[in-house]
Amino acid sequence: MSVEAGPRRRLEPDARRAQILSVAVRLFGERGYAGVSTTDVARAAGVARGLVNHYFGTKKDLYLEVIRVMLTVPEVAVAGLPDGDLPTRVDAIVSWFLDVVSRHSRSWLAAITAGGMAGDTDVDRVIAEAIDGAADAVLTAAGLDAANPAQHAMARSYVGLAVSTAREWLQRGVLTRAQVHRLLAATLLTMVSQVFPES
Template identity: 30%
Template sequence: MTVPAGPRRMSPQRRRAHIVAVALELYRRLPPERVSVEDVARAAGVSRPLVYRYFGSAEELHAAALEQVVDELLAALVVDPGGDLLADLRTALDVFLDVVERHAVGYVALMRSGSVLTWGQGGVQRVRSHIESVILRRIGDGHRLAVVGWIAAVETTCVLWLQERPMPRAAFRDYLAALLVAMVGVTVQR
């Protein structure tokens, strides 16, 4: 585990952050729904009741961890409204793929079938809405159908790419950028 054990005495904010960091580290190896409060407590070097003091359930812990990842991702997905659209899209995709790769096991679990449990829906929707609004501010609301479809395609193909790696990351990023251009091109023709 790369998250070092914290000092015995921590402020409540630091203790909570430490527990979330440990949970995120565990999610790199196991889907969140397979990580128990006991697993997190053991890895964090704290008691199970202490984890429950900060998080009322495993779902609350999962949601807090996901929210941290979402907050980091949204803070990093900032584009220059006057910049080159395609270059900005590639940069934003690099940021997104950094997060997806760093949290690959959790991402795949979250995006698969029923894994977007109630604790994950809000965070996933925040990312979708943010990406949609950033793109539509640049290209116009008339392309919403294409953008929403593209976001769904990105989520699905990221799962496949993480599992099979059919192409290098840079080629995959460029593929995703070209896919958006093509989808928007279809809406322009309609």
């Protein structure tokens, strides 16, 4: 299936790279790894294929960057949390997560399931790094110590719950967003008040 070329316009290098990445996120989310070529990405972004290679390297390198950007909690999300009490901060981080996964549901689901590349060492490494980073973000949002190994392990477990719950909502449609929000917020608050202090 061919992709219509987007309009060509002159962009600064960072903006062009971000545009190509945005197109790649959409295409890999729609078709998976095997269904997308760098030529498809270039055509949809309105650039020469060589420019895709210049910014990202190989198709696999581009795909790893797509997974990284879809699964990594940016520092700005944590920095932007409100200064309120713990329930307010937990509510904000859960809302942020659900906003992201719903806005980019196909691409996020493809990334978290490795889009047909499960078992690939590089893909598994990028996913594991993203989960570690998300655990750090959870601990920071809760005002806890990300350097504590037990707390970090529990935070990774919470991230696993968040991923599974979001998949239940997005893929199966049995849970509503409000139910997912309540489950994730209540679980994190319970972990912080009753589980983390024991570590």
